[in-house]
Amino acid sequence: MKLAAFQSGLAAALLDQDAKLALASQPAFAVYRNTVMKGCLYALEANYPSVARLVGSDWFRAAAAIYVTTRPPRDGRMLNYGADFPDFLAGFEPAGDLPYLPGVARLDQAWTQAHVAADADPIDGAWLAALSPEALGNVRIAPHPAARWQWFADAPIYTIWQRNRSASDNADEIAWLGEGALLTRPQDAVIWREASLADCAFLDACAEGMPLADAAVAAVTAQADADIADLLFGLLRAGALIVAPSTESTS
Incomplete structure (x- = not known):
């Protein structure tokens, strides 16, 4: 496997439980996957503190986890992460009662x-x-x-x-x-x-x-x-x- 393809597969596997990358099947890989997920959740919670306080940490992190799996970071500056999170919430069915x-x-x-x-x-x-x-x-x-x-x-x-x-x-x-x-x-x-x-x-x-x-x-x-x-x-x-x-x- 070429390096670029491996790097792309590794990045995808960090947020995809069903990834086919062989390395992802290793038990230790779950540690890295959890670390990446937590980092993304913490970043979103830090970037949207009013939302998190309004709905509670558990609700926020459950919603954020869905967001993270479909919209992984594309920029190492996590301060910018979640640019379309407001649009995500607008279409998020469980938030329908919170217009x-x-x-x-x-x-x-x-x-x-x-x-x-x-x-x-x-x-x-x-x-x-x-x-x-x-x-x-x-x-x-x-x-x-x-x-x-x-x-x-x-x-x-x-x-x-x-x-x-x-x-x-x-x-x-x-x-x-x-x-x-x-x-x-x-x-x-x-x-x-x-x-x-x-x-x-x-x-x-x-x-x-x-x-x-x-x-x-x-x-x-x-x-x-x-x-x-x-x-x-x-x-x-x-x-x-x-x-x-x-x-x-x-x-």
Whole structure:
């Protein structure tokens, strides 16, 4: 057997109980198989802690074991493992009574993405305040590289997620309304807060390269009662905005 074929067979056998590789029949091979499986389960649990806390470790590991056998790691950086785990949960029949679970998983994933994203200097509010009204409307700002945001129209995903992410003992009843989430990392630590529909529409527009005036229109179109001044202040305070590269290069 050629080395490449052996390596491929060995990798497959580590997660396949029915593998035909001769080495896999050896009793000691089970030790390696168990080690690999446990490593994958621990990685998923570390990458999706809110999901694990919400459903309990036993349920999570049973679901994760099924995921691991069908979607083994393809990257040695286990921080990246489980990129499609939220989609897996969305189609996982035992999670059918937990329709909010994929959304919670997506926010866990957003935390990891924010954690490893590139650094950048957030916009200083004083810089915006110094612009003329015309320049302010035409300026292009962009989401911080670490900013992650999402609107969940059908469920209070952010509240469910943040209570489990922070291991909160808050037992107050959750209002079953749509809500959004914004995660950022302006400095060393990931921070998060609830996001309005207008926040998400504004950030979407900025990500598409729209000037600030058009992004404001998009926010108000999405949410008619949005206060653009408050919205902008909140995003600046969260460190969620940077000067768009093209704007920065011409200033």
